[in-house]
Amino acid sequence: MKSNHCEKKRTFRLSIFFLLWVLFIVFSLVRIQVFEYGKYSAKIRSQTVRILNLHPKRGTIYDRNGDILAISIKTKSAFLSNKYPPASLNAFNRVSRLIAISDHQKINVRKRIRSGEKFIWVKRKLTDGEFFTLSGLSLSESEKGILNFIDEYRRVYPQGRTAAHVLGGVGIDEQALNGIEFGFDKTIRGMGGKVKALMDARRKIFQLKTIEDPVPGKSIYLTIDSALQFFCQCELDKAVRQLGAKGGAVIVMDCRDGSILAMANCPGYSPEEIAGTSPAVLKNKAIAFLYDPGSTFKLVLASAALENGVCRPEQEFNCFNGVFQVRDRTIYDVHPYDRLSFADIIVHSSNIGAAQIGEKLGAKRYYDVIRRFGFGTQTGIELPGEEYGILNPMKSWSDVSLAFLSFGYEISVTPIQMAKAFNVIASGGFSIEPRILKSVDRTSMPIRDKVRILSPDTVNQMVPILCEVVEKGTGKKAKIDGLRIAGKTGTTQKVKQGKYSSDHISSFGGFFPVESPRVTLFIMIDEPAVVYYGGDAAAPLFKSIAEKIVVSLNLFLPSFPGTGVGI
C-alpha cells in the first residue's frame, strides 16, 4: 500500500511538472503569437519575406505559317557584387580572360570597381557557352560571392536578316526600338507583376504569394510568309548589287485582302544588332521612302480618264514626235512618237500623251481620283513610321502641275501607296488597306472593308492595257512564259535638296495571274547606276521574284484550270 501511495505521489508530481511544462509552452506561444505578435511578425517578415518584381516575357512574333520570327528566351547576365574592390578586380580580370568583353567595357568596369559601386554589370545576355565557362570558374575564398548571375530575357530573331525592317528590334532591356516590335509594343510587352516570396532560414523560397499577376506579352502572327520574304530579300540584294544601286524595296501583297506577304528592304540589317545600325539603314523604305512615282502613276491617270469617260482606249493622241511645250516647260518622251492611242500611251509610257490625257481629264477630276486612290494619306498599314506622301492641294497647283502630275511628277508617294494603287486594279476596282497583322494570340484581326473606287468597266479596260505593257511595252523584261502579268514601269529623277538630280529611281508594279489575280508586286530601286529605266532595272527583278512567288504559292495549276500550266 505504501509503495503504491509513493508511486501515485510520484506520478502526481510528474503530471504537475508535465502540465506546468505544457502550460509554459502554451503561455509562451500565447505571448509570442498574441501579445507580441506585431513585434515578431515584423521581424520575421523582414527576414523571410521578399517582394519580387516579375518581368513579363515578350510575346513571340510568328509569320503567317507559324514560323518564329522573334522570340524571347531566358539567358544569364553576369554581375559583380563589389564588396571588396581588390578581390572584385582580381575576379573581373579572370572573367575578362575567359569571355569576350570589349576594351571599352573592361575599362568601364574596372573604373566602377575602383569607385566602390556595389552592383556592376560584367556582361549582359551571355551566350550558353559563356555562361557555362563562367559558372565553372573556380574563384578563391576571398573572391567567392563576387561574381553572380541573374536571369534576363534575350530577344532572338531566328530568321536572321529576313524581315528585319518589318520586325524592327529591341534594345538591351527589351525596349522596343523599331518596326512591329515598336508598333505593337503594348501588346507584345505585357505587364510586370509582383509576388511575395516566403523564404526559410537558408533563404530558399517555400511559398510564393501573388500580389499582382504578371501579364505575359501576347504573341502575334503577321501576314508575312517568311519563305517569300527570304526570296524577295535575296533577289533584291542581288539586283541592288548588280545594278550598283543605293538600295531598294519590294512589296508583295495578296490582292484579295491586302495582306502583305513580303516586304523587303535593301540595305538590310540584323535585328539583333539594331543598336549599332544607322537610322538611314533602319528606315523601312517600303513605307517611309518618298519619291516621285514617274510613269507608274500613269496607272492612276488612265484609270481616272476611263472612269470619268473622257477617253476611250482606242482614242488617238498627237505625241508631237517626242517634244511638247506646256507653258514655259518642255516635256520629252524617251522614244519619239507621232500619234499613239490612249492604250499605247500607257504601253509605251509616253509623257507627252499622258500630259494631254491629263489636260482632257481636268484638274478637279484627276485630283479627286488621286485622293480616292489614297495618295497624300497613310495607307493604314500597322507599321510605325509610315509617311503620308506629298500631294499638294489643288489651289496651290501651277499652270504646269496638271501636265507633270499626269506622268507622276509634282507628287511624292511611298512604295506601299503605289502597291495599294496597283492593287485597286488587281482587286477589281477596290481600295483595300494593306495589312500586316494577321492575328493576336490566335484571335484573327477583322478584315477591313473594301471600298469600290473604280467601276468594273474601268478595270476591264485597264487590265488589257497593263498586260500589253508587259507583253510588248516598256515592261517586256518582266514577262514570264505561261503566266499573264499586268504591270507598269516607272523611271523618275530623284529630288535632292529640292531639285531634280541626275540620279534616278526605277520602279515596276504589277499583278498576276491576270485571269484571277492573287499577288500584287511592287519594286522600287533607288539610284541604280548600271541601267536606270524601270523596264531595265526593276522589271527583271519583278520577273525573278514573280517566278519564285508562282512556285512558292503554287499559282500555276489552280489559276489555270483550262490551260493547266505548271512547273
Add this chain to the structure above:
Amino acid sequence: MMNSDRTPSYRPLIFVGLLLFAALFIYSSLNLKNIDYGYKKQDLLQHERDLREEIDRLQAEKSKLLNLERVERIAIDKLGFQYPDSTQIIPITEAGREK
C-alpha cells in the same frame, strides 16, 4: 478505500495535458507538412517554368536551323546544289500532261 477516495484525481489533468500535447504535435506536424508541400510545389512550378523556357529555346534553335539562308548556304556550299537556269524550267501544258 477511504485513502484512495481522498487522493485527488489527476487523470483529467493527464488527459488535458495529453490532449494539448497531441494538439500541438498535430499542429506542428501539419505546419511542417505544409511547408514541405510548399517546397515541393515551388520545385514543380520552377520545373514547369524551366521546361517552358526549354521549349522556347528549342523552338528558337529549330527555327535557326531551318533558316532558309542557312539551308541555302549548306545546299550550295556543302552539297554543291545550284539554282536552275531559267531555260531548265519547262512549263508543262495540259496537253503535255495528258501525254
